[in-house]
Amino acid sequence: MNIYFNKEDAIQISVGAFALGVPVAFSEEAWQSAITLPTLNLFLIVGLSLVFLGLYAYQGIFQHRVQTRLMAFFLRIFIAYGLTLVIVALILISLDKFPLFAETALALKRMLIVAMPASIGAIVVDGFDKED
Numbered sequence: 001m002n003i004y005f006n007k008e009d010a011i012q013i014s015v016g017a018f019a020l021g022v023p024v025a026f027s028e029e030a031w032q033s034a035i036t037l038p039t040l041n042l043f044l045i046v047g048l049s050l051v052f053l054g055l056y057a058y059q060g061i062f063q064h065r066v067q068t069r070l071m072a073f074f075l076r077i078f079i080a081y082g083l084t085l086v087i088v089a090l091i092l093i094s095l096d097k098f099p100l101f102a103e104t105a106l107a108l109k110r111m112l113i114v115a116m117p118a119s120i121g122a123i124v125v126d127g128f129d130k131e132d
Contacts, residue, residue, distance in 0.1 A: 017083060017084040017121055080119065
C-alpha cells in the first residue's frame, strides 16, 4: 500500500477543516480567548493539534505502517495542518475577525485556536476512504 496525496485528498481536508472550523469560528468565545491566551498556551494548542493529527494519520490513514513512508507521513500532517490554517483564515476573513494587518498577533492567535478542532476534522475526513 502506498499513500499518495492528490486533489481529492486536498478537497477532503478542506471540507473537513471547514466543517469543524465554521462553528468554532462563529464563537465569540474563540475570538475573545485569543486576546488573553498566553503564547505558551498557543504552542500547546499547536503541539496538541499536530500530535493528534499524527496519531490519526498513523492509525487511520497509514494503519501503523509508516516505517518505510516516513516522508509521506510527515508531509501529510504538514499539508493537512497547512490547508487547515488557510481554510480557517478564509473563514475568519469572511467573518471580519481576522485583522491580519491591523492586529497581526490577534489574527494569528484566532487562526491557531480555531485550527485546533478544524485540523482534526480535516484529517478525519481525509482518512474516510483510505483502504489497504
